[in-house]
Amino acid sequence: MSIFPNSDICETPVMTANLIKQTDFDAIIIGGGACGLMCAVQAGFLGKRTLILEKNDKVGAKILISGGGRCNYTNLYTTAQQFISENEHFCKSTLSQWTVEDTIRFFETYGIEGKEKTLGQLFPVSDKAKDVVNVFTSLCVDLGQEIWCDAEVKSIGKLDGNFIVSIERCGKTEKLSVPKVVIASGGLPIPKMGATDFGLRTARNLGLAINDTAPALVPLTITGKDQPWYEQLSGNSIFCRVWNDRVSFEENILFTHWGLSGPAILQISSYWRPGEFIYIDLLPNQNIAELIQAEREANGKKMLLAYLAGLFTRKFAEALSDKLPADKNLASLSKADIEDISNLIHEFKVKPAGDKGYDKAEVMRGGLSTDELSSKTLEVKKIPGLYFGGECVDVTGWLGGYNFQWAWASGFVIAQNL
Ligand SMILES: Cc1cc2nc3c(=O)[nH]c(=O)nc-3n(C[C@H](O)[C@H](O)[C@H](O)COP(=O)(O)OP(=O)(O)OC[C@H]3O[C@@H](n4cnc5c(N)ncnc54)[C@H](O)[C@@H]3O)c2cc1C
Known part of the structure; x- marks a missing residue:
């Protein structure tokens, strides 16, 4: 038996060959989300047979809730610039x-027309x-790809060259034996929808x-003496430019009773670090x-006041x-007054206290x-036959369909190399 480096996941004493079921799949895909489903179909x-193992009782849970149940499945302007990663290339x-x-x-072929x-x-x-998820489940049936739901992967190990x-x-x-494994088990957001740390935990155990x-893409909170000011505006949305020293976004912000949300805030949250300020141009x-x-x-x-009520809402x-x-009145404003107004607007x-965490990210x-990965194949360099795709990899898209584009694309690339 070969054991992964630094691994405590092989459970050597119990993993005896006679308890292991040999499978005839070319690969097991861990996670029936966007990346795993695309990987299985591709x-x-x-002509390769795969088995998707999904912890939930159905596949594609996050696809179903995405974009408010409408699924923003890609973005026409996708380039590498809309992704955050330690290696931007x-x-x-x-x-x-x-x-x-x-x-x-791909989606048009299977009956889904897109609208921008x-x-x-x-x-x-x-x-x-659900139309998006149905494309994958129907194709999996047609192509003979197997999906096991309510199947939570606990660990992976290696025996005689197989996983x-x-x-x-x-x-x-x-315990299932298979020549190749794809880890497409997603990231940590929304644990109540099945998110686990499986990808991270396994990577750590493998010494990766x-x-x-x-x-990321998460609302930001305001606490302390400033909080009531935001609370009074709860429900108000304003088109703004939001920026810090790394990036700038022009979209709406939304005031809430606990702080700030809305697309511009979600976008900047991915670039915000605790303790930092963000800046908002209220009249871009x-x-x-x-x-x-x-x-x-x-x-x-x-x-x-009357003038500002005309520019914004009365409430704001x-x-x-x-x-x-x-x-x-406007005539009596001094130069210093106008400078103060200009700075404020x-x-x-804003110095957020924190973010709303993985429950809302x-x-x-x-x-x-x-x-750790080949950029061409997404195979782990040190462990041939093991692949990572989707959200568990350090590639995070902006809001706007970029994350699904990464998930589909990484699923496709892995499939070509299984
Ligand atoms: C509320 C919300 C709205 C979103 N809207 C959009 C949008 O409109 N457009 C966009 O581009 N992105 C959107 N996203 C982000 C997008 O959903 C993710 O980036 C994408 O789903 C990641 O795909 P994935 O396949 O890597 O992971 P997931 O889709 O999360 O799939 C991973 C799967 O692995 C399963 N799993 C985890 N651990 C195990 C285990 N141990 N054993 C077996 N199975 C396991 C999980 O149950 C899950 O089904 C949204 C996210 C959220 C939370």
Whole structure:
């Protein structure tokens, strides 16, 4: 029996050959999510037989809830720039082997037309994420790919050149022998939907490097004396530019009773680190000082509050008024007043207390270090026959369909190499 380096997962005393079931699958795919399903289908197209092992009672749980149940399945403007990774070049090979056009064509072939909602985000015309999952489950049946649900993989080991996959199914432990294994078990977000640390734990046990993980695409919280200010605006949404010293996004922000959410905040959260500020331009692409100047020439008696209520909502202008001379009329604003207004509107500083954690995060940042994988095949360099794809790898997309594009593409690439 050969044992992985640093591994405590081989359970040498109990893993005797006679308890192990030899399978005739070319590969076992751990995780029936976006990456695993695409991998099984693409392997099937190539005449390879795979078995998907899925812990949940159904596959594609995250696809079903994605995009508010509508599934933003790719983004027309995908490039490597929309992915965060310690090695920003790593995803390029995968994304070029399975492009956005491939995703679009694949779904069209199986009856899903896409429509662009905003910023290149493609959704099924039907607005039904379950149509996306159905494509995969039907293809798996047609192609003879097997799916076992309620089958949680506990560990993997190696015996006589084959992988031994230990699973728990129907209260029983089984050990399956197979030549290749794909780890597509996703990241840590939404544990109540089946997320596990299996990919990370296994990588760690195999002595593979992991880059720090954290919730990403996640709402940010505000606590302490500032919290009531945000709470009073709960439900208000404003188009903004949100930035820090790494990146900038122009989309909506949403005030909530515990802090900030909305697409621009989710985007910046992936680049935010505890203790840092983020900056918000509440009136992007306009200059408040120039606007006030023009308005006061025409209507100097107008109160600043009334003017701001015209630019924003009344509610938002009232909330801003405790930070501004809102009861002054425009004509009486001093140069210093206008400078203060301009700073507040164009560089609103926020120091989040934290984030809403994995219960509310859409993805996990970090994961298996890409140094451990061949960028061409996604095979573990030190362990031939073992592959990692999808969210458990340190490749994290922006909001907007990029994460699924990575999941489909990595599933495809692995399938070509099984
Ligand atoms: C609320 C929400 C909305 C989202 N919306 C979008 C969107 O619209 N567009 C987009 O691009 N991305 C979206 N995402 C992100 C996207 O869902 C993920 O990036 C993508 O699902 C990752 O695919 P994956 O196959 O790597 O992992 P997953 O889809 O998470 O699949 C992993 C599977 O492995 C299973 N598993 C885990 N451990 C084990 C084990 N030990 N044994 C057996 N099975 C196991 C899990 O149950 C799961 O089914 C959203 C995420 C969330 C949470």
